[in-house]
Amino acid sequence: MTTAGPQDQPSHHFDPAGRPYAAATAAAAAVVTACGRRIAVAPLCIGAAGGPFARVALDVGPERGGASRAWAGLSPQEARGLAFLLLEQAARAEQLAGPGA
Structure with a gap:
């Protein structure tokens, strides 16, 4: 997983119907997963x-x-709430994987 800076952010996001609309990209952040998915998070x-x-x-x-x-x-x-759940599940995954994983 890697992180991406504001200069790497898309200039728009899409609503559930796939229509683009402007987003506040200056404060946006993203991670790229091991499988190549980019997960962007931005205020809206x-x-x-x-x-x-x-x-x-x-x-x-x-x-x-x-x-x-x-x-x-x-x-x-x-x-x-989602952030809490992600952190909680990350800790559980690390426990399941054991030391050195």
């Missing part, structure tokens, strides 16, 4: 009749040579 503010809604955009790109994508717009609370 969606305007609506009820006012702007703060979201965290999670954009999982396709595997090497693939076309599948996944996208999610999480509330800040949901993003924190």
Whole structure:
């Protein structure tokens, strides 16, 4: 897994229907998994009749040579919950793998 800096970020993200829209890429970050998927995370503010809604955009790109994508717009609370679950599962995976893995 590698990380990518802001200069490597896509200039847009896609909504669930695959339509691109502007994202705040200056604060975006991404990791590239061992299988080549780029997972980009960026702040997102969606305007609506009820006012702007703060979201965290999670954009999982396709595997090497693939076309599948996944996208999610999480509330800040949901993003924190996902972060907690990821950290918890990473610790469990390391325990299962044992020392030196």
